[in-house]
Amino acid sequence: MYTNITYFKVAESDEVWIEELLNKYHRKIFLYCYNILRNIHDAEDATQEVFLRAFKSSSKDKITNSNAWLYKIAYNHCLNKLRRKSIVTFLPFYESDKMAVVNIENDDFELDFIMSKLKPKERALIVLRIIEDKDYTEIASILGISQQTARKRFERVKEKIQKVIERSNTDGE
Template sequence: MSNTEIGRRFATGGEDEIEEIINLYGEKLLRYATVMLCNYQEAEDVVQEVFLSAYQSRATFDGENLSAWLYKITYNRSLNKLKRRRVFYFSEIRDEVLSTAEDIGLSDEILCALRRLKPKERALIYGRIMEGQSYEELALLFGRSPATLRKQYERAKKKLAGYLTAGYYGKESNQT
């Protein structure tokens, strides 16, 4: 069944349809939110909020691209969560990153380097590499042209590679 068919059924459906999209997208959105927030527990909260919000506003959904719609809600909820955070001390950040890395199956080094990126850069990297999303799909999420996102992705990838090769693992991060 296509993403569009599932989306149309969800837009007019009930509890069975929300259960279906939770089964289809729950793990993917949880990994995405975890990379965005660098915190597994906060990501779990965000994903729960996403599905609740999606269910409550399903009547306004156009039924066209359910995946992009859910990722966009997750992205915005994650950004809101990041804005509410206060600055952490380094030891708290490091402990948080190490436990989160185990939860989502990424290495400590990669997660620490990802944490140094801006949230939008993390979302682009994750969408392209981990989810294999096209620039057209990402354009729906970010409201930017595919060409713009391609350039931003290349810059973010270069920045991430720099962090990884320069050994920023374990260094204090001032990005949240």
């Protein structure tokens, strides 16, 4: 079995910073990646790659908001990962080899169905606003858009979700 191991040197002063960053943000970044990628294995890989990029970053000394900075790295990485895979539709939540995903925090089939109907950028916005409870200023910083654009896109996604719910309710009757 092939294992790709990456080594990099860490200054002693950075060790504490790295440990604090991991302790504070690892689970949040993992859940964020999972909600965009919709695959537990891809989310685990993405989380590791996000932190590796953060640790290797030459601009880490200039960061004023490490929270937004990490989410921005995660957002861009997940979208790039999806582009590389050319995923257009996402796998359903319940698959025989992915039953462990249920333990993440999301065992609601309806929620998963709704999330599967959204594009990755829309899911990222919903996760940041609702699950992560970020304000529009921070969302705009993470997504690289204006605050007004973030607010407008969120409103559009809410409308799209309402239509998905209405369609599923009329189909189920």
